[in-house]
Amino acid sequence: MSVERKDREPVSGLRQVGGRLPKGASRRMRTTAGDLPTEEKAAPRVRISRKTREALAGYGFLTPWLVGLVGLTLGPMVYSLYLSFTKYNLLSPPQWRGLANYRAMLDDPRFLHSVGVTLKYAIIAVPAILVVSMLVALVLNQGIRFLSFYRASFYLPSLVGASVAVSLLWRQMFSGDGVFNAALAVFGIPGRTWIGDPSTALYTLILLSVWTFGAPMIIFLAGLRQVPRDLYEAAQVDGAGPVRRFFSVTLPLLSPLIFFNVLLTTVNALQAFTPAYVVSNGTGGPADSTLFYTLYLYQRGFTQLDMGYAAAMAWVLVVVLALFTAVMFATARFWVHYGDER
Amino acid sequence: MSTTAPSARASARALSPIFPRRPSRSRLVRGVARHILLILVLFLVLYPLLWMVSASLRPPNQTFSTLGLWPSGFTLDNYRVGWNYGTLQFSKYFMNSLVIAVLCILGNILSCSLAAYAFARLEFPFKRVLFGFVLMTLLLPYQATLVPQYVLFNHLAWINTILPLVVPKYLATDAFFVFLMVQFIRTLPRELDDAAKLDGCGHIAIFARIVVPLTIPAIGTTALFTFIRTWDDFLGPLLYLNDPNKWTVTVGLNGFLDTTGVSAFGPLFAMATVSIAPIVGFFLVSQRLLIEGVATTGIK
Numbered sequence: 001m002s003v004e005r006k007d008r009e010p011v012s013g014l015r016q017v018g019g020r021l022p023k024g025a026s027r028r029m030r031t032t033a034g035d036l037p038t039e040e041k042a043a044p045r046v047r048i049s050r051k052t053r054e055a056l057a058g059y060g061f062l063t064p065w066l067v068g069l070v071g072l073t074l075g076p077m078v079y080s081l082y083l084s085f086t087k088y089n090l091l092s093p094p095q096w097r098g099l100a101n102y103r104a105m106l107d108d109p110r111f112l113h114s115v116g117v118t119l120k121y122a123i124i125a126v127p128a129i130l131v132v133s134m135l136v137a138l139v140l141n142q143g144i145r146f147l148s149f150y151r152a153s154f155y156l157p158s159l160v161g162a163s164v165a166v167s168l169l170w171r172q173m174f175s176g177d178g179v180f181n182a183a184l185a186v187f188g189i190p191g192r193t194w195i196g197d198p199s200t201a202l203y204t205l206i207l208l209s210v211w212t213f214g215a216p217m218i219i220f221l222a223g224l225r226q227v228p229r230d231l232y233e234a235a236q237v238d239g240a241g242p243v244r245r246f247f248s249v250t251l252p253l254l255s256p257l258i259f260f261n262v263l264l265t266t267v268n269a270l271q272a273f274t275p276a277y278v279v280s281n282g283t284g285g286p287a288d289s290t291l292f293y294t295l296y297l298y299q300r301g302f303t304q305l306d307m308g309y310a311a312a313m314a315w316v317l318v319v320v321l322a323l324f325t326a327v328m329f330a331t332a333r334f335w336v337h338y339g340d341e342r
Numbered sequence: 343m344s345t346t347a348p349s350a351r352a353s354a355r356a357l358s359p360i361f362p363r364r365p366s367r368s369r370l371v372r373g374v375a376r377h378i379l380l381i382l383v384l385f386l387v388l389y390p391l392l393w394m395v396s397a398s399l400r401p402p403n404q405t406f407s408t409l410g411l412w413p414s415g416f417t418l419d420n421y422r423v424g425w426n427y428g429t430l431q432f433s434k435y436f437m438n439s440l441v442i443a444v445l446c447i448l449g450n451i452l453s454c455s456l457a458a459y460a461f462a463r464l465e466f467p468f469k470r471v472l473f474g475f476v477l478m479t480l481l482l483p484y485q486a487t488l489v490p491q492y493v494l495f496n497h498l499a500w501i502n503t504i505l506p507l508v509v510p511k512y513l514a515t516d517a518f519f520v521f522l523m524v525q526f527i528r529t530l531p532r533e534l535d536d537a538a539k540l541d542g543c544g545h546i547a548i549f550a551r552i553v554v555p556l557t558i559p560a561i562g563t564t565a566l567f568t569f570i571r572t573w574d575d576f577l578g579p580l581l582y583l584n585d586p587n588k589w590t591v592t593v594g595l596n597g598f599l600d601t602t603g604v605s606a607f608g609p610l611f612a613m614a615t616v617s618i619a620p621i622v623g624f625f626l627v628s629q630r631l632l633i634e635g636v637a638t639t640g641i642k
Contacts, residue, residue, distance in 0.1 A: 051465070057545040058466030065457035065520065068513025069404075073479055076490035079528050083489065089408070090496060139380060144373075152629045154386050156391070159621055163574045163590040165614035168599075172607060179393060182409045211387065215636055222637035274576045281599055294485055301489050302581060311489045318486045325481055340593050 043139040077318075079136045084312035089305040101312035111290055111313070114296040121202060121292065122269040125209040129265050130258070131216035132210060137245075140217075151221065161204045161212030167278035171195055176202040195279060198287035205275050205290060216261040223257040224250070263328055267321060273298070293317060359365060364389075398612040419615070424609030427598065432613055434587060435594035439573060442504050442590060446572040447565045449511030450519055454564060458552030459549045462537065476524075479517040488545070492581060506582045511568070519564045527553055528561035560637045563635040566628055570621055591617045 059066070080176050084101055086094035102132035105111045140150055173179045181191025194200045227250060235245045251258075273294040276284065284291030284299070293313070301310025396411045398420050425432045460466070461473055495506040514520055516612060530553065538548045554561070579590040589597070595617055598610045 009592070020541055054545070055462050055466035058460045058464035058469070061456045061460035061464065061545070061549070062466075062472070063456075064512060065514035066451040068453070068510065068515045069475055069479070072491060072494075072510055072513060072515050073482070073487060074475075074610075076487045076494060079493070080487070080490040083493070088493075090493065136383070139376065142376070144376060144380075146377075148633075150384065151633060152625075154387060155629075155633065156622070156625065157387060159570060159575075159625055160391070163618055163621075164576050164595045165394075165618045166390070168595060168610060168614055169390055172611075173390060173393075179390075181407060186409070211390075215576065218633055243565045267481065267483065271485065274574075277576070277580075278596060294568045297485060297488070298577070302492070307489055314483075314485045314489055317483055321481070321483055 007198050037265035080311040080314060083308050086308045086313050088307040088311075090307060091305075094308065097308065101309045102316075105312065105316070106292065110288065110291065110296060114284070114291045114293045115203060117289065117291050118270060118272075118293040121206060121209075121272070122266055124203075125206045125269050126262065127264045128206070129212045129216060130215050130261060133213040133261070134220055136213065137217050137220035137224055138250075140221055153220060155218055156214065158212040158214035161208065162274050164274060164278055166208070167275045170204060170208050170275065171279050196286055198285075201279070201286055201289045205272075205279065208275050209272070216265060218255055219261055220254065227253050252337045256338060259328065259332055259336045263325065266324065270317070270321065301318065394593075394611050395615050397607065398615045400608060402608050420608040420612035424606075424612040424616075427606065427609045427613070429586065430594055430597050432591070432594060434615070435589050435591045436616075438504075438583075438588055439590040439592075442507055442579075443569050443572045445504070445508045446511045447568045449508060450514075450516055450564055450568045451561050453512050453514035454516065454519040455523055455554060455561065457520045458527055458557075459522070459545075459553055461524045462527035463532075463548075463553070464545070473524075476517050476520050479515075482517075486597060488577075488581075495582065501582055502585050502588060504583070504588070507572070507578050511614070516568070519568070522564065523557060523560045526557055530556050559631065562631055566624060566632055567635065569624060573621060 083094060085096060085098055087097050087100070102213075136154060140147060140154075144150070147216045157166075169194035176191070176193040177194065178194075181195060184191050192200070194204050231253075232245055232250050235249050240248060271294055272292055276290045276292040276295045277298070280286070280290045280295075282295075282299075282303075284295050297310050300306045300313065392411055399416045400415045400417070400420070401415050402419065457476075461469065461476070491506070495501060498505075500506050500509075534552050534556075535548050538552050543551065545591075574592065575590075576592040576596070579593045580596075583589055583593065586597075591613075595610075595613055598606060598613070
């Protein structure tokens with residue numbers, strides 16, 4: 001590779017590094033030079049050229065990733081920021097409109113509605129997923145037989161939950177003559193068209209999301225198995241009952257995983273697309289009751305070819321998610337306990 | 343785990359005079375009750391999937407609002423009909439999905455392991471900053487790049503080809519797998535690298551002969567999750583593959599709704615079952631690897 005051929009000229013590499021060092025331009029260079037073991041100082045040329053070679057090799061290995069980062073992530077994000085200030089329909093060149101797209105959002109009832117739908121979805125689904133996954137993990141953690149069988153079976157819905165197949169299944173199950181109504185009829189409860197009714201359609205999607213509780217459950221279970229037993233026994237000696245033990249021992253020790261799961265499930269919930277698209281046939285209906293943020297972004301960008309508006313919506317989502325993540329990390333020190341503080 | 347177990351048992355024995363062990367019979371009863379409860383919950387959780395499979399085997403004249411899982415009379419007609427329903431051609435869709443999935447798996451393994459080796463083993467300027475970008479893109483929502491990437495691929499005239507779905511995988515855009523492999527490679531003993539270096543191996547040889555063979559578990563996890571994600575992917579093919587001949591299974595399945603409305607539930611569920619069968623199959627074969635992947639990294 002060209003990487004190796006370049007550093008066959010050790011002098012140039014030496015001169016580069018040597019020239020930079022006295023100015024102290026980079027801390028890394030300094031420390032690596034300072035870290036040189038004494039016996040190596042006899043031949044500094046070889047050592048430094050190896051460092052250069054390693055750096056070149058590093059960038060060689062990183063090349064695909066760097067191209068992707070610049071070409072498919074950072075570059076596009078900057079471009080999308082530009083697009084968000086324009087009107088652009090893919091066919092004619094973008095026209096600068098300043099903050100018009102962002103202002104339009106505040107007056108766009110469907111945008112505001114999609115924010116409301118998405119927030120409602122996340123606020124109900126995320127705690128529900130966490131509680132269910134925690135409960136199942138607690139039951140599974142009591143030294144039960146066939147653990148791996150249960151664990152794998154409960155995880156299965158997580159694997160297929162985002163697929164079109166399951167969304168179609170959901171669509172049938174909660175339709176007027178679907179299975180859910182048949183189940184209700186067994187208990188004498190009158191059914192309804194759950195998917196077709198604006199007041200219930202979103203709840204069927206929430207149920208679908210709770211159904212995929214397996215992934216956070218596995219994370220909780222892995223954490224529970226790490227909790228030292230002596231802590232429970234110590235708590236028991238102190239007279240703590242099972243409930244107290246859960247809140248005073250289990251919950252604090254699991255808090256890093258709760259943090260992780262809250263972050264992950266919320267981010268996932270705010271990005272949900274396939275179920276809403278399939279269940280509502282891409283409309284977000286009935287009466288926009290399943291119009292997720294992402295679905296509306298898709299409609300504006302790719303059905304109405306309003307790329308500027310869609311880019312602005314994407315940036316709002318990025319900022320909101322970044323703020324949410326920042327708040328999570330900032331508050332973490334108040335409620336997340338790491339093992340070493342014990 | 344193994345270190346705490348003996349001490350826990352010892353302390354339990356020490357405590358036993360104060361807290362006598364429960365009689366073993368009530369323990370047994372509790373154990374059985376717990377299993378019954380779990381199996382009930384499990385049945386409820388898996389019921390939709392079981393129902394879907396049973397619905398796909400039902401003769402067409404039967405109603406789909408029955409709760410029962412055992413159809414009166416099995417038939418594979420729905421599979422035969424669904425495979426070529428209306429204008430849908432599932433043999434094409436499966437082939438397309440398979441090609442995309444295989445290419446994506448290869449791309450992710452190749453590009454992510456290269457980047458991971460650099461981050462885990464090599465020293466170079468701005469390494470920390472660049473690794474910060476890996477962590478940042480980990481949390482970046484996919485919508486952030488949806489519009490501009492579409493514009494880019496449209497400029498490159500890649501619409502209606504599989505390139506927008508496949509090429510990004512060769513550029514390690516799935517930061518998650520980079521991260522996964524970095525964590526894994528860091529646990530490998532460096533002595534092996536040093537020994538290879540003494541034998542005159544360069545970085546490429548160390549990577550190919552030492553690190554990659556030892557990273558097989560992480561590579562397996564990457565392959566598995568890449569498969570599941572690309573196989574399940576709906577938005578990507580929906581955006582980029584408009585020509586029905588290039589559709590993937592997910593878009594084809596959604597096509598049932600466009601062509602027929604709600605009448606053809608039998609063939610629809612047959613194809614839905616076939617579409618998730620590869621995922622369930624892979625899951626059954628490699629569930630240990632998969633579960634470990636979830637437990638240690640939180641991937642979904």
